[in-house]
Amino acid sequence: xxxxxxxxxxxxxxxxxxxxxxxxxxxxxxxxxxxxxxxxxxxxxxxxxxxxxxxxxxxxxxxxxxxxxxxxxxxxxxxxxxxxxxxxxxxxxxxxxxxxxxxxxxxxxxxxxxxxxxxxxxxxxxxxxxxxxxxxxxxxxxxxxxxxxxxxxxxxxxxxxxxxxxxxxxxxxxxxxxxxxxxxxxxxxxxxxxxxxxxxxxxxxxxxxxxxxxxxxxxxxxxxxxxxxxxxxxxxxxxxxxxxxxxxxxxxxxxxxxxxxxxxxxxxxxxxxxxxxxxxxxxxxxxxxxxxxxxxxxxxxxxx
Amino acid sequence: xxxxxxxxxxxxxxxxxxxxxxxxxxxxxxxxxxxxxxxxxxxxxxxxxxxxxxxxxxxxxxxxxxxxxxxxxxxxxxxxxxxxxxxxxxxxxxxxxxxxxxxxxxxxxxxxxxxxxxxxxxxxxxxxxxxxxxxxxxxxxxxxxxxxxxxxxxxxxxxxxxxxxxxxxxxxxxxxxxxxxxxxxxxxxxxxxxxxxxxxxxxxxxxxxxxxxxxxxxxxxxxxxxxxxxxxxxxxxxxxxxxxxxxxxxxxxxxxxxxxxxxxxxxxx
Numbered sequence: 001x002x003x004x005x006x007x008x009x010x011x012x013x014x015x016x017x018x019x020x021x022x023x024x025x026x027x028x029x030x031x032x033x034x035x036x037x038x039x040x041x042x043x044x045x046x047x048x049x050x051x052x053x054x055x056x057x058x059x060x061x062x063x064x065x066x067x068x069x070x071x072x073x074x075x076x077x078x079x080x081x082x083x084x085x086x087x088x089x090x091x092x093x094x095x096x097x098x099x100x101x102x103x104x105x106x107x108x109x110x111x112x113x114x115x116x117x118x119x120x121x122x123x124x125x126x127x128x129x130x131x132x133x134x135x136x137x138x139x140x141x142x143x144x145x146x147x148x149x150x151x152x153x154x155x156x157x158x159x160x161x162x163x164x165x166x167x168x169x170x171x172x173x174x175x176x177x178x179x180x181x182x183x184x185x186x187x188x189x190x191x192x193x194x195x196x197x198x199x200x201x202x203x204x205x206x207x208x209x210x211x212x213x214x215x216x217x218x219x220x221x222x223x224x225x226x227x228x229x230x231x232x233x234x235x236x237x238x239x240x241x242x243x244x245x246x247x248x249x250x251x252x253x254x255x256x257x258x259x260x261x262x263x264x265x266x267x268x269x270x271x272x273x274x275x276x277x278x279x280x281x282x283x284x285x286x287x288x289x290x291x292x293x294x295x296x297x298x299x300x301x302x303x304x
Numbered sequence: 305x306x307x308x309x310x311x312x313x314x315x316x317x318x319x320x321x322x323x324x325x326x327x328x329x330x331x332x333x334x335x336x337x338x339x340x341x342x343x344x345x346x347x348x349x350x351x352x353x354x355x356x357x358x359x360x361x362x363x364x365x366x367x368x369x370x371x372x373x374x375x376x377x378x379x380x381x382x383x384x385x386x387x388x389x390x391x392x393x394x395x396x397x398x399x400x401x402x403x404x405x406x407x408x409x410x411x412x413x414x415x416x417x418x419x420x421x422x423x424x425x426x427x428x429x430x431x432x433x434x435x436x437x438x439x440x441x442x443x444x445x446x447x448x449x450x451x452x453x454x455x456x457x458x459x460x461x462x463x464x465x466x467x468x469x470x471x472x473x474x475x476x477x478x479x480x481x482x483x484x485x486x487x488x489x490x491x492x493x494x495x496x497x498x499x500x501x502x503x504x505x506x507x508x509x510x511x512x513x514x515x516x517x518x519x520x521x522x523x524x525x526x527x528x529x530x531x532x533x534x535x536x537x538x539x540x541x542x543x544x545x546x547x548x549x550x551x552x553x554x555x556x557x558x559x560x561x562x563x564x565x566x567x568x569x570x571x572x573x
Contacts, residue, residue, distance in 0.1 A: 058349060065436070137558055138448065151452075153441055155434050156349045157356060162434045162441045164450060169418065169469075171443050171450040173432065173551060180548060188553045190448075269458070274467040278418045278447055280557050295565035 031071050031261045032239030038072055042103045042259040045233070045241035054200050054234040057154055062200045062234060064152045064161075067270050068262035070242075073146035074098045077122070077218035078258050079109055085122060085218075095217075103243075104257040110220055116251045119302075125219025129296040132213050135284045136168065136277035138189035140213025141206050141228055142244045142258070144170050149265055151272055161195060161202070169276035174204055182208050187224055189213060204230040211298040215246075223250040223299040238264035250299070345479065345513050348435055353479045353513040355433045355440070358549050359541040365426040366413075368497040369537060378496070384426070386536040390499060396530045403498025412492050416557025418449050418468035420492030421485055421507060422523045422537065430544050432551055440474060440481065445551045453483050463487050466503060481511040502529040517543040 030036065034044035054062040074081070080100035081088060087095040100108040112120060119125055133139050139147060147167035154161050161174040174195040182192045187210035195204045211224035222228075226248040233241045240262040247255035281287075288294065346354040364372070364381025371388050374380040392400060403410055412419060419427065427446045434441035438456035443449075453472040460471050463486075471487040485507040493500050510522040519541040526534040 135561060137561075138553075138555070153434060153436055153439055155356060155436050157354070157435075159356075160432075160434060162443065164441065164452065169450070170448060173443055175550075179550070182550065186552060189555075189558075190553070192550070271454075271458075271461075272452065274469060276418050276468055278416055278449075278468075278555070278557050280416065280561075284561075294568075295561055297562055297565055301569070 031263065032236045032241075034235075034261075036072055037099050038101045038259055039099075039103050039108075041072055041261065042241070042243070045235045045239070045259075045261070049200065049233045049235035049241060052200075052235050055237070057158075058156055059158055061154065061158060061197060062202070063154065064202060064232060064234060064240065065154050067149055067151050067265040067272070068240065069149045069265055070146040071261040071263050073101060073260035075143075075146060075217050077216050078102055078220055079121065079218070087122075101258045101260055102256060103259050105254065111253045111256055113251060113253055116221075119299075120215075120218065120220040122218045125214065125221060125296065126217075128293055129219070130284065130288055130293045131217065131219070132296050133168075134281060134287075135295060136280050137212060138170055139168060140215075141172070141190055141193075141209070142230065142242075143213060143215055144168070144172075144190075145230075145242065145262070146260065148275065149270075149272060150262075164272060166272045166275050169274055169278070174202075184208075187211075191228065198231075200233060202230075202232040204232070206230065211300075212296065214296070221251070221299065222246055222248045225250040232262070238266065346516055350437050352435065352476060353481075354435065355481065355511060355513055355519060356435050358430050358432045358544040358551065359519060360430045360544055361426045361428070361539055362542055363426065363539055365495060365537070365539065366423065366428055367495060369495045369499055370497070372497070384537045384539045386538065389535075391532045391535055393530060393532055396500075400498050400500060403493065403500055405498075407496055407498050411496055411498070413496065413556065416447070416555070416560055417491065418447055420468050420488060421451065421470050421472070422509070422525075423492060423494055424449055424451075424469070425509075425521065425523075425541075426539060429554060430549070430551055440483075443551060445554055447555055447557075448553055453481075455481075460484070460486055468492065470505075470507070479512065483507075483509040483511070485509065500530065501525070501527045504529050514540070517545070 031041060032045060034041045057063045076095040076098060078101045081095045081098040083097055085095055087093060102108040105111055110120060144165050144167055149166050151164045152161065159177040161176055163172040163174060165171065172190055172193055174193045176195045179194060186208055188208050189210055189212060191206040192208040193204050193206050195202055206228040209224060209226050211222055211226060214221055226246060229245045231243040235241050241259065242262050243257060243259045245255050245257045348354045363384060364379050365384045367378045368381065369385050370383040372381055408414060424444055424446060429444065429446040431442055431444040440453040440455055442451040449469060451469050451472055453474040455474045458473065460473055465471065465487040466489045467487050468489055470485040472483050472485045474481055474483040488503050488505040490503040504527055506526040508524045512520045514520050520538065521541050522536060522538040524534050524536045
C-alpha cells in the first residue's frame with residue numbers, strides 16, 4: 001500500500017516537470033526592451049509597436065514566422081500568486097510569487113459570475129478534478145501558447161497560418177481566408193480559429209470551444225460559450241506582444257484580458273522536437289482513484 | 305508516463321536506431337529520374353507544385369494494406385502494396401499473425417496512440433498540407449497529429465531518436481516532393497491487420513500532383529530487421545472539394561477517457 005503512494009508521488013513529480021519549465025520566475029531585466037511586470041510590459045510593448053515596422057512576407061504581410069518561447073507567463077494562475085495560496089512554498093509542486101498576467105479589469109482578477117468564483121481560483125476544479133492537461137488532454141487556447149517552444153508558419157498563399165507546438169505535439173490551423181462560421185453544435189478542444197490582419201497585428205478569433213480545458217494550474221476556466229480573441233504584434237524584431245481577451249456570458253461578468261511575451265528562439269538550427277501525449281498518462285486512473293478526483297469534461301457536467 | 309522531455313530523451317537514448325539509415329543522404333535513396341514537369345498545375349510563388357489543401361484517401365488500407373475480404377466493421381478491399389505481398393522474415397511473419405489475433409486491443413489505433421507514418425497518411429480522415437519554401441507542414445484530423453517536412457536542406461537529426469511521426473527531410477525532384485523519413489518507434493503498425501515494422505524503419509515517400517485535385521502518393525518501405533527486401537505502396541490522395549471543408553478533431557484517447565468518465569458518472573448518479 002505504501003509503495004502505491006510512493007508511485008503516485010513519483011508520477012506527480014514527472015507530470016509537473018513541464019509545468020515547472022513553463023513556470024520559472026520572471027527574469028529580472030527586460031523583455032524586448034520593456035519591463036517584466038505584465039501590465040508595465042503591456043503598455044510599453046503597445047507603445048513600441050506604434051513605431052515598429054515589422055519584417056514583411058513577399059506579399060507584404062507582417063512576417064511572424066519563426067520559433068518562439070513564452071516569457072512573463074507562469075502556469076500557476078493567471079491571477080498571480082500572492083503567497084497566501086496553499087501551494088505557495090509547498091514541498092511538492094510549490095508555487096512561487098508571481099504578478100498577475102491579467103491587464104484588464106483594473107483589479108486584475110478574473111471577473112467571474114458569483115457561482116463560478118468558487119469553482120475556478122483554486123476552488124472546486126482544483127480540489128475535485130484532474131487537471132485535464134495532466135490527463136493528456138489538449139491544453140487548449142491560450143494555455144498551450146505558454147508551454148514549451150512553438151513555431152509559426154505563414155504559407156505565401158496567405159490563406160492559412162499554421163501554429164505548431166512542441167507541448168503534447170499540438171497544432172492550430174488559423175483560417176485567414178474569410179471562411180464561414182462552423183455550426184454551433186461542433187465543439188473542439190482548440191476551437192475554430194479565424195484570423196485577419198489589423199494593421200501589423202494578427203488577430204485570431206476563436207469560437208466553437210468545448211470548454212474541456214483549464215486556463216491554468218489553479219483550475220481557472222471558461223465554458224463552451226467562450227469566445228477568445230488573440231492579438232499577436234511584433235514590437236521589436238524578436239518579441240511578440242501576445243494578448244488574449246476572453247468573454248463568456250455563462251461564466252464571466254465582462255471580458256478580461258491577459259498578456260505575455262513570445263520571444264524568438266535564435267539558436268541556429270533550432271527545431272521543435274516531438275513531445276506527444278497520445279499514449280496517455282499511465283497513472284491517471286490511479287491518481288484519480290487515490291486522490292479521489294474526477295476527469296474534467298467541462299462545466300456542463302456540473303449541471304450549470 | 306510521457307510528460308518530461310527528459311524522459312523522452314532517456315527513451316531515445318535507450319532505444320537505438322541504426323545510424324546508417326540516418327547518415328545516408330536522401331538524394332541517393334530515391335534515384336528515380338525527376339518526373340516530367342507538368343504544365344497547368346497550380347504552383348506556389350516559388351514555382352513548386354502547390355500541394356496545399358485538404359486531402360484524403362478513398363481506400364481500405366487503414367484496415368489492411370493487402371487484399372482482404374470483408375470482416376465485421378471492415379469493408380473488403382484491394383491492397384495498396386505492389387505485388388500484394390509483404391516480404392516478412394519468417395520470425396516476423398509469426399509476430400504479424402499474433403498481432404492480427406490481438407488486434408482489438410493491441411492495435412495502436414485502439415490505444416489512441418499517434419499512428420506514425422505511413423499509416424496516418426491513409427487513415428479515413430482528412431489531412432491538410434501547408435507549404436512554405438523551407439517547410440511542408442501536414443496536419444491531421446486523426447489525433448490532431450502533425451508532420452513537419454524540412455525542405456530547407458537540413459539533414460536528419462543525428463539520433464538515436466524515437467519519434468512516433470519520424471524525422472522527415474524532403475527535397476524536390478522536378479515536380480515530385482521526395483521525403484526521407486527515419487527515427488521511428490517500433491510501437492506503430494501499418495494497418496489494423498497487424499502488419500508492423502521495427503524502429504529501424506526507413507521510408508522514402510513521393511508526392512506528385514497529377515492534376516489539381518489528385519496527388520499520387522508512393523512510399524517505399526525498408527526495414528531489414530523485419531523484411532527481406534524493400535517494398536512499395538501507392539495510392540491516390542483526393543482533394544476534399546466540399547465548400548466548407550475543414551479539419552475537425554478526432555482524438556481516440558480523449559474520447560475513450562470521456563466515455564469512461566460518462567459511464568462512471570452514470571454509476572454514481
